Amino acid sequence: MQQKSICFIGGGNMAQAIVFGLLKTGYPANLITVCDPNEDKRSLFTEKKVLFSTDNQTTVEKSDVMVLAVKPQVASDVCSALSAVDFSEKLVISIMAAISVEKITALLFHADNIVRVMPNTPALVSTGMSGLFARANVSMEYKQFAESLLQAVGQTCWVENESDMHTVTAASGSSPAYFFLFMEAMQQSLLNMGLTVQQARLLVQQSALGAAKMVVENPTVELATLRQNVTSKGGTTAAALNVFNEKQLAQIVEQAMLACVERSKEMEKLF
Template identity: 55%
Template sequence: MKHYPLLTFLGSGNMAYAIIQGLLKSGYPASQIIACNKSNIVRRQALQAVGINTNFANKEAVKRAEVVVLAVKPQMMAEVCAELADIDFSHKSVISIAAGVSVARLEQLLPTATNIVRSMPNTPSLIGEGMTGLFAKKSVNSTACRFAEELMSAVGKCYWVEQEQQINHIIAITGSSPAYFFHFMEAMQQSAIQMGFSETDARLLVQQAAVGAAKLVEANPNIPLATLRENVTSKGGTTAQALAVFEQKQLAQTVDQAMWAAIHRAEEMEQQL
């Protein structure tokens, strides 16, 4: 019989809630999940409705847990962990989904925690289509790593990085990038509206083109993205003319600069937290 560790979520915001929903869909028993959220009564009620225990205070919930998921806001991490600092974490796994909080910082906040996995999910996790970056020091045991991957696989796909600094790269590539795509789609929608389409129709046209393009990429993993682009681009045609404008405006360089700006901000946040 499969063992389901007692799992405590500190914080049950949108991302934690999505992970919990994904776990339940994958067969994880609700009786083995505790969720702590002091401020959001509506969220607590929603979790209680599906059998999640929300009645424990943070400290008691962590004491009971085999695995603790730190799902609080980064700026609240020190305050939340201060209450837990005297708990023995030596036989517990800790999974953090807080951006900008390094493993070294978590080790300072929880001195007995030795099995810490840092994760960086993105917002498509809310619909089970997430991409999560994972990092653990080589000293973290394989059981903790395997469980962290199973946990995040409940809401999408996972990718392990070898160096912690690469988590900041993951933030730029997958964590922040849904906003890049939304921004591009928003610009296309506004252009379509200016052409005379209604806001609703413009959104439908743009979003379906985006969904179709993404699915085409996913369905053809062995075809380079450049080739897929070229397949749409007839020499001297409309697509070629549009792409020429992107090239003239240095789209590739702009994207690269934007991604590095995200990385540098993530590095700054690590220093501040």
């Protein structure tokens, strides 16, 4: 990928996942600066030769690309504090949930090149999934840079309408937590049935990995078919699935994803 100087505003969980994922691809550490007021974060980055600063403005001024990776709640304050920076020759990538391009444009001076991204933490293990959105005015060069940045740590999917970023959040940004919750519940159940923590963890994680790999490596096979292939008539799997179906797992999942989308819409108005 093209090499540009990138600064991350915010060095929390998601920024770390992207930065450390990027380093694994060989992206030069000295082209990345992470800005965070929390000094405790410094050594996390500097021990990997990534630059660290507590001075957002000076760092942004020196960078080609700014990645906004702070919480949506502080987006306005963080952007307003950068009002002296001219963004006309810079690419702004925002990974903040629910913060619209319109909002960022209003807060930053001449920020014409904004790409919104909804990544997820598996970027850390080069298996991220990111949804991307840019308005029509953003140049192909900037769109391609944003795409290659996220492709360095996983896969990408563009959406044409910004409103779809709410939906994407339910599918990429938040969804690893759904799978972790499911695995936690399986692990707890195995512990309750007398297995050790190590046994339970190994059984759950390897089965989850295997199932995900089956899906990825059989793109033409329906998910339902993969499920049916495990489910013998009158057998053990059918007994388990009957419980999920009786408890309406599909409806629970839909309600959860809708709640995620609704919260994203609410946050767009709040922050």
